Amino acid sequence: MVQLQRLAIAPEQIQNEHLDLTAEQQHYLGRVLRLKQGDRFIIIQDKGQWWIAELIVNLPAASPQAKLIEIVSIQTELPLEIILIVALPKGDGFEEIVRCCTELGVTQFIPVISARTMLKPSSQKVERWRRIATEATEQSERQIVPTIGDPVSFKSGLLTVQSGYQYICEARGNYQSLMQELISFETGEIPNKMIIATGPEGGWTQEEIEDAIAAEFQPVSLGKRILRAVTAPIVAVSQIVGIIEIGNREQGTGNSKP
Amino acid sequence: MVQLQRLAIAPEQIQNEHLDLTAEQQHYLGRVLRLKQGDRFIIIQDKGQWWIAELIVNLPAASPQAKLIEIVSIQTELPLEIILIVALPKGDGFEEIVRCCTELGVTQFIPVISARTMLKPSSQKVERWRRIATEATEQSERQIVPTIGDPVSFKSGLLTVQSGYQYICEARGNYQSLMQELISFETGEIPNKMIIATGPEGGWTQEEIEDAIAAEFQPVSLGKRILRAVTAPIVAVSQIVGIIEIGNREQGTGNSKP
CATH class of the missing domain: 2.40.240.20 (Hypothetical PUA domain-like; domain 1)
Structure with missing residues (x-):
């Protein structure tokens, strides 16, 4: 089937x-x-x-x-919403992010324009991102097509949705690792919504990190090496998905008449 | 600096x-x-x-x-070797794998030709992969440039190196998740070498899975959704790196005279 x-x-x-x-x-x-x-x-x-x-x-x-x-009757969706706030990388980088992170199970993308974002996307670009999300949903056998908003300012992006679990990834600085935060979900209760923000080439400005902290985002690290803007969100979501699917392995694949 | x-x-x-x-x-x-x-x-x-x-x-x-x-004096390398056996995906997919996985900390790539591999790479391709690995090492501030072998058959690839921790990722089938295996390293001793194999578009054949099991690879899952051949190795390595860097957070960044 x-x-x-x-x-x-x-x-x-x-x-x-x-x-x-x-x-x-x-x-x-x-x-x-x-x-x-x-x-x-x-x-x-x-x-x-x-x-x-x-x-x-x-x-x-x-x-x-x-x-x-x-x-x-199939269950390929994660038991939580993952919302990704992405400062648009240059070139076609966001297409790669949408493709990989849709495969992984992200439910909502919020593209934002941050201080160091170089790209000014056209509305055709946004349509193209949505087509890529639809194709990746079909290919990865997901049940839900993630939504992709029109690009907004970084500050608006921070306030679009709220959750008790909000993280902003930052390459420099000595922050706790995202995985260290996630590890408690291995045995504990799984949140129903998680929000992750990742920066553009050149990273966030100090002011943006402070704005995020004021909006109750916790700064986290993705490791000691400097990841590209395209790689960082894929890494963050891979780690979340890995932890969330431990202890959640039952998979319905039967059919039933309507 | x-x-x-x-x-x-x-x-x-x-x-x-x-x-x-x-x-x-x-x-x-x-x-x-x-x-x-x-x-x-x-x-x-x-x-x-x-x-x-x-x-x-x-x-x-x-x-x-x-x-x-x-x-x-800087320490950006992982405390273990990660060796990636990749059945070459079509098009330029392996370039994306080399770029992202070098950023993440992989030490050795073993490109292999499996039953469903479509690509027959030229020697110029191999040179290009090595240049990408060098660039990604510089950009991600790593200390070691990963090695990339010439493509070999899947069976030779399985036997190129050995470790007590060898996993083959398989999209179909009801295998334990890679993260379930990794979680024991959160508190326990970290292996000094880990080998991960990921398949081409269309996946491994049943015979390849059996060959891998005979070579002491354990089949694992990367989750319920079907990942592309390019996405799977990035996801697997992201999860390994996340777990390994928990409890390994000291980072030397000082200078010392030679």
């Missing part, structure tokens, strides 16, 4: 167990994947539900639609 | 506290970085020693050389 192709859809595309495909999705299923009448694929709904769907070709219009066949 | 530019050199370039620069290094220091007579930079020796060096311009030839000024 995991070999079936996956397609992320919006909830309003479903009407009476029927799926209205967009022109782009019709092209993808029909022309790229070459699926035919009766072929099956998996749809990933916005809120984490997977369904097996079956392609119907409506003649004479011949624009393929699909009907929902059965619900798929 | 950490603001000085860093340059990795081979041990045979040092003679009597003098540094013989290659033509490429002369170009880099003089033309790219625009250093002048008397300017200082940091050299990273093969075996982990850092020195402050000073540029000398030898007239009339005007080909810059350098003299060693003082040793730099």
Whole structure:
């Protein structure tokens, strides 16, 4: 079943167990994947539900639609929300961050413009990031497509969401390691939301670190070596996911009729 | 001091506290970085020693050389060797792995050709990987440039080195998580060598998993989501580094005269 192709859809595309495909999705299923009448694929709904769907070709219009066949009971999401505040790195660096961190299980990206951010992203860029998140969701067999906000100032980013577990990663300075903080979740209760902020090339300014502390972020280290702006968020999320999935290993993969 | 530019050199370039620069290094220091007579930079020796060096311009030839000024006492290396066996991913994926995993502290890369590896790398590719490792060593302020072997078959790769701690990462199957294995090192003794193998797009074959088990590799999981071939090694190494640096936080940054 995991070999079936996956397609992320919006909830309003479903009407009476029927799926209205967009022109782009019709092209993808029909022309790229070459699926035919009766072929099956998996749809990933916005809120984490997977369904097996079956392609119907409506003649004479011949624009393929699909009907929902059965619900798929699968659990690939983490038991907590991970929200990543990322000071946009230069070039295409944020694309790499979105791709890897979506695979890892991040639920929300908040791109921010910090003092040392060089990039001024266009709205096309933001659309591209969202497409990459959708593709990475499908590829990694996740149930939820993470959200990506429009870029905001660093200070606004700090206040977008709140949690009792907020960390800002800083390469210089002698801070406690993120893992040292995480290790208590190995046996203790898992928080339901964690927020991580990572800086641009050149790092945060002293003022930004102070703003973050005032907004109840704890500065943490990711180790003794200096990581690039692209590498740091992937490392932080890898460590969180590793700790959270200890003692949380049951994985439902059965099917059930809707 | 950490603001000085860093340059990795081979041990045979040092003679009597003098540094013989290659033509490429002369170009880099003089033309790219625009250093002048008397300017200082940091050299990273093969075996982990850092020195402050000073540029000398030898007239009339005007080909810059350098003299060693003082040793730099710094400790950015991990207290263990991490050896990564990577089934080469398609495209330029291995470049991204070398860059990120060098930043993280890997000491040796063993690129292997597995059953599902699509890439047949040229010798120029191998040279390029080594240049990326050198650059990432300088940028991340490491003391040691990791070694990268020529690509070998998967079976040869399994037998290149040995350790009591050998893991093969596998996306499908219900294996214990890598982090579950690592967690015992939080308080216990740290191994001096750890070997991790990660697969290509499409994963390992069943036969490869069995070969790895016969060579005393333990199959482990990196979580419930399916990671790309490029992401998996970065995640595995991030988790190892996080656990190893707990309780190992002292960091020497002082200078001492040679």
